[in-house]
Amino acid sequence: MATGPHSDEIPGTQLFDGRMARKGYALNKMCYSFNDAANREAFKRDEDAYCTRFGLNDEQRAAIKARNVLALLAAGGNVYYLAKFAGIFGLDVQDIGAQQTGMTKDQFKAKLVAAGG
Amino acid sequence: MAKIIGSVTTSHVPAIGGAIAKNRQSDAYWKPFFDGFPPVRRWVDEARPDVAVVIYNDHGLNFFLDKMPTFAVGAAAEYRSTDEGWGIPTMPPFAGELDLSWHLIESLVGEEFDITTCQEMVVDHAFTLPMALLWPDQRWPVKVVPVCINTVQFPLPSAARCFRLGEAIGRAVRSWDSDGKVLIVGTGGLSHQLDGQRAGFINKDFDLQFIESLIADPKWATRYSIHELVRLTGTQGVELVMWLAARGALGEAVRKVHANYHIPISNTAAGLVALEAAA
Numbered sequence: 001m002a003t004g005p006h007s008d009e010i011p012g013t014q015l016f017d018g019r020m021a022r023k024g025y026a027l028n029k030m031c032y033s034f035n036d037a038a039n040r041e042a043f044k045r046d047e048d049a050y051c052t053r054f055g056l057n058d059e060q061r062a063a064i065k066a067r068n069v070l071a072l073l074a075a076g077g078n079v080y081y082l083a084k085f086a087g088i089f090g091l092d093v094q095d096i097g098a099q100q101t102g103m104t105k106d107q108f109k110a111k112l113v114a115a116g117g
Numbered sequence: 118m119a120k121i122i123g124s125v126t127t128s129h130v131p132a133i134g135g136a137i138a139k140n141r142q143s144d145a146y147w148k149p150f151f152d153g154f155p156p157v158r159r160w161v162d163e164a165r166p167d168v169a170v171v172i173y174n175d176h177g178l179n180f181f182l183d184k185m186p187t188f189a190v191g192a193a194a195e196y197r198s199t200d201e202g203w204g205i206p207t208m209p210p211f212a213g214e215l216d217l218s219w220h221l222i223e224s225l226v227g228e229e230f231d232i233t234t235c236q237e238m239v240v241d242h243a244f245t246l247p248m249a250l251l252w253p254d255q256r257w258p259v260k261v262v263p264v265c266i267n268t269v270q271f272p273l274p275s276a277a278r279c280f281r282l283g284e285a286i287g288r289a290v291r292s293w294d295s296d297g298k299v300l301i302v303g304t305g306g307l308s309h310q311l312d313g314q315r316a317g318f319i320n321k322d323f324d325l326q327f328i329e330s331l332i333a334d335p336k337w338a339t340r341y342s343i344h345e346l347v348r349l350t351g352t353q354g355v356e357l358v359m360w361l362a363a364r365g366a367l368g369e370a371v372r373k374v375h376a377n378y379h380i381p382i383s384n385t386a387a388g389l390v391a392l393e394a395a396a
Contacts, residue, residue, distance in 0.1 A: 079312035
């Protein structure tokens with residue numbers, strides 16, 4: 001039997017469980033709102049005001065400001081909602097993958113191709 | 118009674134929507150993926166299904182974390198695709214098969230699957246892209262019943278539970294008082310991970326074994342916990358539970374119509390399997 005919460009960790013992986021869903025609710029709710037083009041425009045017009053409207057905490061606001069995916073995940077962000085945030089800047093999942101793994105996008109793409117080897 | 122003709126299970130990578138919109142099916146990058154579909158489409162066109170039961174996972178379009186059902190069944194007259202925030206085109210609306218929706222709901226709840234029913238429901242790329250891969254002109258010749266499985270917020274339903282959901286869907290369809298022919302569609306996977314330092318994780322050996330297992334040993338993957346599946350296939354690779362549910366609906370004996378597997382499409386090991394149910 002697993003004896004502690006971290007005994008069966010998967011390297012480089014944080015499951016979006018209840019703990020994270022509680023922590024990230026405001027951040028994810030803001031990102032969910034980006035399904036609507038008018039909300040994306042409102043965010044672009046005044047990021048701070050938009051974050052305030054959704055009640056983001058300091059950690060979440062800093063991660064949004066930095067466009068830092070790992071920090072957004074650590075702040076409780078869920079990747080499916082964060083993808084909508086990334087979409088505002090025209091970033092796709094390979095841009096996000098490259099950023100999280102510290103690679104260039106070309107390096108990240110090459111790693112994926114290599115997995116087919 | 119209604120008849121299940123078989124299943125099509127396929128990846129639903131959002132980038133496929135961009136490739137369709139820009140007509141890139143023959144580009145070197147996309148060809149190995151799109152080339153998997155003509156044999157599947159020929160089989161589907163010949164079988165002429167009337168209804169598609171589409172088992173998929175929502176990615177934050179219809180459901181938010183305020184209410185997150187483990188299993189949800191659509192019961193709407195029409196399902197629309199809407200803006201997902203990152204720019205793939207929407208598609209023509211899908212007509213719902215309301216009689217089957219409610220029969221499915223009655224039957225599943227009767228079998229102690231405590232599902233959420235949705236009389237209003239928008240459908241995202243996980244639903245629309247497989248439909249567009251099967252019917253590229255996007256003039257849908259089938260009515261649909263969406264079945265959504267939560268893979269956003271853990272805990273997720275186990276692989277074994279999803280397989281049993283599929284078995285119950287199969288029994289429900291076969292007891293539907295209709296002469297309709299039903300195609301089961303399962304979408305998602307195969308191995309991939311979008312989030313964390315392990316982003317880009319792919320497991321070809323596991324995927325190939327999983328594809329093989331669907332034919333003669335369909336419960337093979339149900340031995341794994343969700344946690345083990347994340348370890349083996351990535352945080353998004355767990356979407357294979359939709360494939361298991363689709364396979365569960367078919368019953369024991371199946372014939373492989375066609376299969377395709379290609380790495381990578383975007384961050385994903387893209388899989389496609391079409392199975393014909395035994396008569």
